[in-house]
Amino acid sequence: MSDEATGLSVIVAGGGTAGHIEPALAVADALHRLDPSIRVTALGTARGLETKLVPERGYPLELIPPVPLPRKPTMDLAKLAPRVRASVKAAREVIDRVEADVIVGFGGYVALPAYLAAGAGPSKRRRKVPIVVHEANAKAGIANKIGARRAARVLAAVPGSGIHARGMSDAEVIGIPVRSSITGLDRDAFRGGARAHFGLPGDTPVLLVFGGSQGARTLNEAVSGAAEQLAAAGISVLHAHGPKNTITLPSPTDGAPYVAVPYLSRMDLAYAAADAAICRSGAMTVAEVSAVGLPAIYVPLPHGNGEQELNAKPIVAQGGGRIVPDAELTPDYIVNQVIPMLRDRERLLVMSRAAADAGHRDAAVEVARIVLEVARG
Structure with a gap:
């Protein structure tokens, strides 16, 4: 010893x-x-x-x-x-x-x-x-x-x-x-500074999209495909599409901004800036997203042994998120399901509390x- x-x-x-x-x-x-x-x-x-x-x-x-x-x-x-x-x-x-x-x-x-x-x-x-x-x-x-x-x-x-x-x-x-920088994060206190860091407005709902360190094609195509509708609905987007991926966005409009970056080195600020997330459901992702009390649409990998869906189930059972199969995440899903969710502040608050309660x-x-x-x- x-x-x-x-x-x-x-x-x-x-x-x-x-x-x-x-x-x-x-x-x-x-x-x-x-x-x-x-x-x-x-x-x-x-x-x-x-x-x-x-x-x-x-x-x-x-x-x-x-x-x-x-x-x-x-x-x-x-x-x-x-x-x-x-x-x-x-x-x-x-x-x-x-x-x-x-x-x-x-x-x-x-x-x-x-x-x-x-x-x-x-x-x-x-x-x-x-x-x-x-x-x-x-x-x-x-x-x-x-x-x-x-x-x-x-x-x-x-x-x-x-x-x-x-x-x-x-x-x-x-x-x-x-890590303590995530578990100790006060999203309300950091929201203004976090949004300024990414060039996001302080008064619109913000959707965070990320598919892990390399990105995820399904998430990229579904959310970028609904960019015009998101902007028109007044929903800003912070989208990490992966360093080897690109996404096609329409020309800038007068609506809410769509900020696309290859990678997010400050996930704590990204979580603070967001009102909800669309992400994969790897164990670490689920742990961090629930720890900060962020409502999420979890999109498990369509291959493997099904563990990604199992990772997210306890959070979803508490009401802190949803599980959407990879094949069902489309631009239409973003328009018909995600936009109404982001525009309902009371619903987001309930989901946020449920996610935080389910986390460790x-x-x-x-x-x-x-x-x-x-x-x-």
């Missing part, structure tokens, strides 16, 4: 996508707020977004070889065992070097090696390092299912994720850790406290 004078040593393992990295960094931030002496090390791979996001947040990043798990029988299965061994060895070296007291994993390519490396090695001198597992998705991934078998505590964003600790029928439902604003602090309990236990 690390020297008490230098603080506990915590490894956060959640690399690859922002959906794994952001919760890990939110917990890292919460750990430092609870105890500034804690040393946090992020575990990642050279191919993930963590190489950019982790240094930006000021945490040391240790890289290990990734272990992508084949979902179908392929030739890659033959390469899996040596890849796992190499990655576990590298993870074990990091664990020993930083003298980790606890590992908290969030799934993805780096989580499985970290979980396996946390067990006692062939040398009797090697100690086991306790594990906390957090599952953000409505359907647990393979890495976290394996980690849960070894974990001291197993946490999840929603009930029924298919992951649980020994002796329990389900994981502890905590929600998804979200304190999830990062809750996870951090559990991590400290396990480390000190």
